Amino acid sequence: MPPERSGEAAHFRALESLYAAAPINHLFESRLQIAGPGVARIHFDVDERYFHAAGAAHGTSYFKLLDDAAFYAINSLVTDRFMLTTQFNLLFTRPLSAGPVVAEGRWISGKRRVFVGDARLIDAEGEEAARGTGTFMRSRIALATLPGYSRS
Template sequence: MTPPDPPLDGEAAHFRALEALYAAAPINRLFDSRLEIPHAGVARIHFTIDDRHFHAAGAAHGTAYFKMLDDAAFYAANSLVTDRFLLTTAFNLLLTRPLGLGPVVAEGRWVSGRRRVFIADAHLIDATGEEASRGTGTFMKSRIALATLPGYGGA
């Protein structure tokens, strides 16, 4: 019989709790997606574009681009903050190619800031390995304690 894995603590526990928070968010019922935080300052969202996300011309609507870029940048930044939920205060988006059906990865990376305001960027990579979009966000610490949010650490 294999013994159970030891409980996580510190940084790894925070990353897993953020991943659980993402999974618990009601908006994510609309997307086939999964968050992974491999290390501090980096977040990846694996998702699949299907025809529910299409605009009238048969490619992904900009809402899918924004949602995944914002989330990837947000979680990259919030991976550095263990007590408070961050809020997006601004986000700039550049759409470079249409997304069709299939898997996409949104990768976010922290750029700067460690006190109250954080800057992170993100890009979308389609199934062919091409960049489809990129964006940069500004995020600010809120008064909302992470530990009080449903999904974070079993709250």
């Protein structure tokens, strides 16, 4: 196996594949990048499909991106089980209009059963549009059993 497909790097690439295979991500066309242990980024282009009636991104877009970024930052540290979001708090700081955004997630604490992660949503001008903090726990679902998660 090439070095980039073994160990930690293989886990990161498998998580990126798992993310891409999730049906919801056919609605929210986005790309996950695991930058390192406990760090994840989601790249997304906001367009009018995600707007509410007043012409800015609906809160579901904020939640989806922030939860996913924090979740995958946490799951980058857990190689055997799929994590579950048990709680997530959002703070909206500015409306998002059309354009590229990046959700940056990171692990804060926890290494056994319950983990804490946070994420921030950065707009095309480099301004923070929202942030969120959540708790995540190990599920009984083995990563290796999920379609899309493959270390080969």
